[in-house]
Amino acid sequence: MSPPTKQRSILLDLPFLRLWTGATASGLATWALPFVLGLAVYDRTLAATDLGLLLAARTVGFLAAVPVAGVLADRHSRRGVVLWAGLTAGAAAPVIAAGLERSVLLMAAAAAAAGAGQGACRPAYQALTAEVVDTGRRQQANAAMTLAVRVTTLVGPSLAALLAAFLETWALLVGIGLLWLVAACVPGRGARPGAAKDASEPSAGTGRSSFLAEFTEGVREARRHPWFLAGLGALTAVIATGYSATGVALPMVSRDEYGTEVVLAGAMTAYTAGALGGALLIARWRPRSPGWAALAGLASYGFAPLSLVLPVHPVLVMAAYAMAGLGVELFNVPWFTAAQREVAPDKLARVSSLDFLLSYGLAPAGLAVIAPAIDAFGATAVLTGCALICFAAPAIAALAPSARTFSTTRRRP
Numbered sequence: 001m002s003p004p005t006k007q008r009s010i011l012l013d014l015p016f017l018r019l020w021t022g023a024t025a026s027g028l029a030t031w032a033l034p035f036v037l038g039l040a041v042y043d044r045t046l047a048a049t050d051l052g053l054l055l056a057a058r059t060v061g062f063l064a065a066v067p068v069a070g071v072l073a074d075r076h077s078r079r080g081v082v083l084w085a086g087l088t089a090g091a092a093a094p095v096i097a098a099g100l101e102r103s104v105l106l107m108a109a110a111a112a113a114a115g116a117g118q119g120a121c122r123p124a125y126q127a128l129t130a131e132v133v134d135t136g137r138r139q140q141a142n143a144a145m146t147l148a149v150r151v152t153t154l155v156g157p158s159l160a161a162l163l164a165a166f167l168e169t170w171a172l173l174v175g176i177g178l179l180w181l182v183a184a185c186v187p188g189r190g191a192r193p194g195a196a197k198d199a200s201e202p203s204a205g206t207g208r209s210s211f212l213a214e215f216t217e218g219v220r221e222a223r224r225h226p227w228f229l230a231g232l233g234a235l236t237a238v239i240a241t242g243y244s245a246t247g248v249a250l251p252m253v254s255r256d257e258y259g260t261e262v263v264l265a266g267a268m269t270a271y272t273a274g275a276l277g278g279a280l281l282i283a284r285w286r287p288r289s290p291g292w293a294a295l296a297g298l299a300s301y302g303f304a305p306l307s308l309v310l311p312v313h314p315v316l317v318m319a320a321y322a323m324a325g326l327g328v329e330l331f332n333v334p335w336f337t338a339a340q341r342e343v344a345p346d347k348l349a350r351v352s353s354l355d356f357l358l359s360y361g362l363a364p365a366g367l368a369v370i371a372p373a374i375d376a377f378g379a380t381a382v383l384t385g386c387a388l389i390c391f392a393a394p395a396i397a398a399l400a401p402s403a404r405t406f407s408t409t410r411r412r413p
Contacts, residue, residue: 016132053104062118074346091113127348250268270319293334304321305386
């Protein structure tokens with residue numbers, strides 16, 4: 001007899017609904033900033049080189065904030081970190097608007113602050129989900145989180161284009177600041193497992209260890225989970241090669257091989273649609289070997305660069321991207337759920353920050369290397385190599401101890 005409460009949607013749970021709303025707002029604001037700045041380039045209020053500088057500054061802010069936020073979110077209240085991170089990013093958006101056609105340096109400093117707010121939110125939201133949602137429903141909660149991200153990616157371009165017809169760039173930037181205000185203020189306070197009820201009380205050892213020492217504790221915790229290290233290595237390899245290669249090569253192939261932007265737009269839409277399907281599937285599906293199933297999903301990203309190697313029908317390119325999107329979510333949701341279940345609660349934010357730091361942090365490096373590699377060795381060689389890495393890295397990770405279940409059996413104090 002299955003209890004009816006198991007079928008109740010996680011979005012009907014008010015604490016999670018508040019968290020989900022805040023995370024959705026932060027995801028939409030994160031996506032919207034480069035798009036709105038691109039509109040500023042289009043209407044000639046911003047130079048293309050300045051756009052590159054602003055996006056680079058945002059990336060630097062993101063990478064600098066992630067490890068610091070991981071330590072702060074484990075040391076203090078995760079809710080407090082979300083609040084201040086959102087307020088920082090929210091305050092940066094109107095400053096960027098004020099710098100339009102006035103000061104690129106001011107805009108770059110504000111973009112770095114926006115990136116820092118974005119980066120600080122990531123590990124804090126990840127850890128706060130574990131506080132707000134009970135263990136049995138975290139996979140459904142993580143699927144709802146990633147579903148929101150994919151929906152905003154799918155709907156966002158049309159919405160932004162519609163608003164741009166009525167609003168100027170500065171007004172859109174102020175709107176991004178308001179989204180960050182929602183992300184900062186709407187989520188509620190969680191109850192950290194094993195921690196004191198008063199979240200204002202620092203954890204044991206606060207003030208006696210440096211940031212570096214506390215972050216190193218998080219690294220040590222990550223090393224206690226072989227499945228985590230192996231999965232993180234595979235994820236980093238796939239993002240740094242397959243994701244970067246397709247990001248650079250897909251527009252070129254769409255233009256040179258097919259002579260139309262329809263392949264580019266169709267492939268990216270198919271990727272998002274596949275990811276939506278993956279999130280819906282994994283919200284309910286509980287495979288016998290969740291780790292192996294997740295890694296197999298991650299490996300399916302290799303079909304995306306592989307579809308660009310030889311001239312095939314555009315439908316096959318779109319199908320490959322849909323499969324890649326589906327597989328990425330079949331990996332992401334069990335991956336986040338396993339970390340929330342297996343990692344010590346007082347180190348979860350630091351371990352999550354290590355995840356974001358490596359997987360997302362190396363993506364710009366991959367993007368920077370791929371274009372020169374294509375010029376030097378040709379698109380076929382580079383895309384084939386990237387596809388092989390995407391297939392091989394998860395397969396190697398599957399050989400690690402505990403990778404089959406994404407679970408390390410150990411005693412906890």
